[in-house]
Amino acid sequence: MAQLIYQNSTRASWAEDYSFLNNDIENREGLALKKSYLKVSDLNLYINKTHILKNVNLEIPDKKITCIIGPSGCGKSTLLKTFNRLIDDTEGIKYDGSIWVDGLNIFDPKTEITEIRKKMGLLSQRPCPLPMSIYDNIAFGCKMHGEHNRKKLNQIVEEQLKAVGLWGEVKDRLKAPASKLSIGQQQRLCLARGLAVEPEFILADEATSALDPISSKHIEELFVELKNDYAIILVTHTLRQALRIADHVIFMYLGEVIESGAADVVFNNPKHDLTKKYLEGAFS
Amino acid sequence: MPLQGLGVVMGNRIIKNKIAGGIMFTMTVASILLVILIGLGLYLKSVPIFQHYSFWHLISSTEWKPGSGKFGFLPFIAGTLWITFIAVVLALPIALLTALFLTEYSKSYVKKWVFTALDILAGIPSVVYGVWGILFVVPWISEKLAPHFVEYSTGYTVLAGGIVLGVMILPLMISLFVEIFSAVPREYRDASLALGATKWQTSKYVILRKTFPGILAALILAVSRAFGETIAVLMVCGNLPLLPHSLFDACYPLPALIANNYGEMLSVPLYESALMLAAFLLFIVVFIFNASSRAVIYRIEKRFR
Numbered sequence: 309m310a311q312l313i314y315q316n317s318t319r320a321s322w323a324e325d326y327s328f329l330n331n332d333i334e335n336r337e338g339l340a341l342k343k344s345y346l347k348v349s350d351l352n353l354y355i356n357k358t359h360i361l362k363n364v365n366l367e368i369p370d371k372k373i374t375c376i377i378g379p380s381g382c383g384k385s386t387l388l389k390t391f392n393r394l395i396d397d398t399e400g401i402k403y404d405g406s407i408w409v410d411g412l413n414i415f416d417p418k419t420e421i422t423e424i425r426k427k428m429g430l431l432s433q434r435p436c437p438l439p440m441s442i443y444d445n446i447a448f449g450c451k452m453h454g455e456h457n458r459k460k461l462n463q464i465v466e467e468q469l470k471a472v473g474l475w476g477e478v479k480d481r482l483k484a485p486a487s488k489l490s491i492g493q494q495q496r497l498c499l500a501r502g503l504a505v506e507p508e509f510i511l512a513d514e515a516t517s518a519l520d521p522i523s524s525k526h527i528e529e530l531f532v533e534l535k536n537d538y539a540i541i542l543v544t545h546t547l548r549q550a551l552r553i554a555d556h557v558i559f560m561y562l563g564e565v566i567e568s569g570a571a572d573v574v575f576n577n578p579k580h581d582l583t584k585k586y587l588e589g590a591f592s
Numbered sequence: 593m594p595l596q597g598l599g600v601v602m603g604n605r606i607i608k609n610k611i612a613g614g615i616m617f618t619m620t621v622a623s624i625l626l627v628i629l630i631g632l633g634l635y636l637k638s639v640p641i642f643q644h645y646s647f648w649h650l651i652s653s654t655e656w657k658p659g660s661g662k663f664g665f666l667p668f669i670a671g672t673l674w675i676t677f678i679a680v681v682l683a684l685p686i687a688l689l690t691a692l693f694l695t696e697y698s699k700s701y702v703k704k705w706v707f708t709a710l711d712i713l714a715g716i717p718s719v720v721y722g723v724w725g726i727l728f729v730v731p732w733i734s735e736k737l738a739p740h741f742v743e744y745s746t747g748y749t750v751l752a753g754g755i756v757l758g759v760m761i762l763p764l765m766i767s768l769f770v771e772i773f774s775a776v777p778r779e780y781r782d783a784s785l786a787l788g789a790t791k792w793q794t795s796k797y798v799i800l801r802k803t804f805p806g807i808l809a810a811l812i813l814a815v816s817r818a819f820g821e822t823i824a825v826l827m828v829c830g831n832l833p834l835l836p837h838s839l840f841d842a843c844y845p846l847p848a849l850i851a852n853n854y855g856e857m858l859s860v861p862l863y864e865s866a867l868m869l870a871a872f873l874l875f876i877v878v879f880i881f882n883a884s885s886r887a888v889i890y891r892i893e894k895r896f897r
Contacts, residue, residue: 389782392786394785397781399699399700422788422789422790423788425786425787429786429787430783430786432783436779436780436783438780438783438797438798439780439798439801439802440801448787452784452789452793453788501783502786502787505788
């Protein structure tokens with residue numbers, strides 16, 4: 309009997325609806341009912357002939373926190389940036405395979421990439437407020453998608469700032485430059501900015517690694533709250549963070565997905581030797 | 593033993609450090625002093641003319657007849673400002689869009705290719721630009737463009753000077769802008785693109801906004817250079833000491849005045865002093881322009897960050 313290293317009381321009992329997370333085609337029917345659905349099949353990615361992602365196959369469950377873990381340089385962040393094709397701007401990039409988001413292949417030239425990106429809020433490692441006011445930061449995405457109604461924008465800004473618990477702190481200085489906020493506040497602002505365009509997924513690339521422990525805890529709590537409405541994909545270096553909040557875990561090593569599955573299963577009973585070693589802290 | 597040795601080495605290092613710092617400080621002071629000395633020298637040389645006319649009279653009068661002792665600098669000042677203004681108006685949008693294309697849109701091999709071309713463009717001697725202006729720009733203006741607007745124009749005009757000067761400052765402007773845009777961290781682009789903004793929206797609302805103070809600073813540098821550009825402009829602008837009333841009139845910028853007449857003014861009283869004043873005026877124009885735009889940048893930066 310493996311020792312239980314992982315226990316998370318806040319997690320909902322979701323194991324029953326987890327059955328769709330396998331790759332057989334027969335069960336695909338049920339997936340049409342899911343609101344947010346992301347599936348990667350046979351993804352290979354090369355940068356200047358270097359094979360970065362090797363034959364990646366995985367699915368991301370809706371309304372769960374999925375943590376992608378693994379040692380540095382194993383392709384976690386690259387994978388995350390491939391989901392919304394931000395990786396496209398990298399010099400010498402080449403990929404094959406497919407990523408399906410809500411039934412659309414994002415590599416299909418007919419797919420409108422801005423619509424795919426709109427579905428995925430991105431939270432980067434260091435908070436990156438745009439060079440404008442707090443208000444405009446939140447309204448930016450909506451404006452870019454053609455929403456200019458002042459009343460509606462006001463409402464969206466208030467709503468999203470409340471959703472990340474920032475409203476009370478900034479409601480008197482919405483016109484102040486966003487860069488004046490503390491770094492923790494900035495990260496929450498960035499989260500709110502992403503939420504304002506009504507995404508289905510939240511992609512977080514080590515979103516707490518540049519923050520102090522308290523701000524970082526704040527963000528983690530937000531994730532746990534937000535997973536009721538969004539599918540959250542979190543790349544993390546901190547195993548303890550994954551232990552705390554992950555529902556689903558993907559372990560990557562040297563560009564390959566070694567193991568993926570429910571957090572309980574992967575953490576308590578890893579099938580693969582590499583996963584075991586990593587969890588024991590043999591390499592990181 | 594080793595500790596003692598260490599002490600000696602440290603002493604040497606500190607002395608060297610101090611000497612290096614001292615030399616660098618002296619150099620810095622020297623280069624600033626040089627600016628002051630040039631300004632002072634020009635002023636002292638132009639003092640004789642101030643004994644006959646007031647400064648205000650000199651820069652506001654339009655009559656230039658050195659033979660009869662009439663020195664009005666307004667046409668020259670106006671010519672300089674006009675040509676520089678036209679050059680910037682023409683070059684700025686082209687430079688901005690080119691730089692945005694190179695940093696935001698183009699592949700790296702395109703970038704390499706374009707930079708090579710720009711370097712060549714920047715390396716062409718001024719006089720070649722002048723010849724190009726005489727061969728192509730001047731006839732084009734007099735034959736094709738001017739007939740739509742005025743009865744007759746030789747083509748040696750404010751506009752020709754502006755176009756040639758604009759082309760000349762273009763490579764400098766583009767490379768400055770590219771440098772500024774490349775300095776924007778990738779995170780800003782990612783943040784905007786990830787929200788579903790297009791590249792153009794990102795360039796317009798994030799990149800340009802973020803770099804606005806930098807763009808102004810680059811502009812100042814380019815304009816300061818444009819003010820002093822002499823040969824090419826002199827070859828195409830007509831060199832008539834009259835106040836230009838339209839783009840199709842000839843003009844006579846300050847640097848051209850100095851270059852054309854220095855050395856031939858010995859017999860005319862006060863002429864040398866007048867030319868020194870021309871140089872001094874150019875100095876003042878560049879100085880005022882620089883100082884005021886720095887002030888603008890400072891205020892903008894304070895508001896943005």
